[in-house]
Amino acid sequence: MVRQVYLIATGIVFTVSIWMIFLWAPTEINQGQVQRILYLHVPFAWASMVAIIAIAFTSFLFLYTKNDRWDNLSQSLAEVGLVSAVVMLFSGIVWAKPVWGVWWTGEAKLTTALVLFFIYCAYLLFRNYFPPGNARNRIAAIIALIGAIDSPIIYYAAQIWEQNHPKVIVGPLASEESNLNGEMVITLLFCVLTVTLLFVGLVWTQYQTNKLLRSKNV
Amino acid sequence: MLNWFRVLYLLIKKDIKIELQTKETLVTICLFGLLIITVFSLSTENNSLINQNFGAGILWSSVIFAGSIAMVKFFYHEEQNKTLQSLLVMPVPSELILFSKSIVFFLFLSISEIVIFLISSVLFNLNIFSLKLIIGSVVFNVGYSVVGSFFGVISSKSSSKEILLTMLLIPIITPILMFIIATTNDVIRSELNSNFQLWLGVGISFDIIFLTLMSYLFGKILEE
Numbered sequence: 001m002v003r004q005v006y007l008i009a010t011g012i013v014f015t016v017s018i019w020m021i022f023l024w025a026p027t028e029i030n031q032g033q034v035q036r037i038l039y040l041h042v043p044f045a046w047a048s049m050v051a052i053i054a055i056a057f058t059s060f061l062f063l064y065t066k067n068d069r070w071d072n073l074s075q076s077l078a079e080v081g082l083v084s085a086v087v088m089l090f091s092g093i094v095w096a097k098p099v100w101g102v103w104w105t106g107e108a109k110l111t112t113a114l115v116l117f118f119i120y121c122a123y124l125l126f127r128n129y130f131p132p133g134n135a136r137n138r139i140a141a142i143i144a145l146i147g148a149i150d151s152p153i154i155y156y157a158a159q160i161w162e163q164n165h166p167k168v169i170v171g172p173l174a175s176e177e178s179n180l181n182g183e184m185v186i187t188l189l190f191c192v193l194t195v196t197l198l199f200v201g202l203v204w205t206q207y208q209t210n211k212l213l214r215s216k217n218v
Numbered sequence: 219m220l221n222w223f224r225v226l227y228l229l230i231k232k233d234i235k236i237e238l239q240t241k242e243t244l245v246t247i248c249l250f251g252l253l254i255i256t257v258f259s260l261s262t263e264n265n266s267l268i269n270q271n272f273g274a275g276i277l278w279s280s281v282i283f284a285g286s287i288a289m290v291k292f293f294y295h296e297e298q299n300k301t302l303q304s305l306l307v308m309p310v311p312s313e314l315i316l317f318s319k320s321i322v323f324f325l326f327l328s329i330s331e332i333v334i335f336l337i338s339s340v341l342f343n344l345n346i347f348s349l350k351l352i353i354g355s356v357v358f359n360v361g362y363s364v365v366g367s368f369f370g371v372i373s374s375k376s377s378s379k380e381i382l383l384t385m386l387l388i389p390i391i392t393p394i395l396m397f398i399i400a401t402t403n404d405v406i407r408s409e410l411n412s413n414f415q416l417w418l419g420v421g422i423s424f425d426i427i428f429l430t431l432m433s434y435l436f437g438k439i440l441e442e
Binding site for chain 1: 372375376377378381382385386388389390392393396397400413416417420423424427431435438439441
């Protein structure tokens with residue numbers, strides 16, 4: 001019952017966010033309408049980054065306590081984290097083409113996001129391919145920890161990589177700094193809050209689903 | 219301590235002896251790697267254009283994919299004959315098994331790379347043999363062998379070994395992959411003004427971090 005009320009409240013907040021994005025926030029001068037994508041792109045990027053830290057934390061707790069609830073939570077976080085990463089990558093690609101003039105560049109954040117997506121895929125693939133049991137849950141937790149430790153190294157390496165490549169910013173006004181005014185900042189922060197609520201709601205729902213599946217040995 | 223070095227030596231000797239009889243790992247890496255390079259060389263008539271822009275990517279993607287296939291084979295026999303379980307019964311730290319596997323795979327990978335680089339330099343008219351690339355390859359091979367051996371043991375228990383190992387291995391080794399591709403690009407393009415020292419720092423740090431981490435976690439993945 002509590003979950004249903006929470007999800008309905010999230011739905012209402014999400015509707016308000018949509019109204020703010022398309023009707024309340026003014027159009028950004030430099031980028032135009034396409035800038036509105038960032039109101040969803042940034043919050044989903046935030047959700048996918050937070051998810052990998054949360055997975056590392058819950059995986060550590062699982063290895064320490066051996067309590068299956070932490071493993072279930074890690075799995076649920078990874079599933080929702082993967083969806084967030086897909087939304088982040090897709091919205092970023094759609095935004096980049098008109099603003100930068102290319103769909104993709106070797107920029108550090110982009111490379112890290114893509115590798116993060118593959119780490120989520122690897123974690124979930126492992127869970128699907130490996131025979132179920134305590135060994136699978138323990139090794140999955142170890143893989144999550146390795147992925148989380150590797151993420152900052154990937155980001156650092158991608159930053160050096162970026163120095164080797166010229167920036168591919170060829171949009172008509174792309175070189176100019178974009179300025180977010182007060183309403184835009186409020187909209188962005190409200191969207192971060194909305195996506196965080198949505199993320200928690202989805203993880204909660206997924207957790208209950210996985211719990212049910214595990215109890216039925218599916 | 220001296221006894222452990224003796225055990226490590228015996229474990230390495232065992233794997234080399236098996237390889238000398240079957241020649242599976244070396245032949246797999248060399249042939250599969252060369253096959254990938256040949257496919258790329260067929261894709262264009264202008265090889266000089268390829269070696270400037272994609273030479274490093276082609277070389278290392280062939281090594282990585284061939285290496286991961288060979289890694290699966292390398293651990294397949296251990297799993298099939300249950301010899302890994304027998305090794306675990308030995309009264310020695312389980313990390314020694316990881317070290318021995320990593321050292322043997324490092325040797326096989328290094329030998330295969332010499333063959334692949336030699337033939338690539340002919341096919342693509344590349345001049346890639348330099349001290350920079352040798353240092354880079356050694357650092358890369360250490361990281362690749364350690365992480366690969368760790369995930370090789372994990373994936374050997376799965377029914378979809380090949381896909382699982384590749385999916386686990388490549389995202390994790392991204393930092394050293396970037397390091398070796400950047401280094402090879404420098405060598406191919408004869409660029410002097412590069413971030414080689416910075417990259418070398420990333421490569422060595424990766425090796426140290428993952429050697430320590432994998433040694434610590436290896437016992438945990440083998441717990442029953």
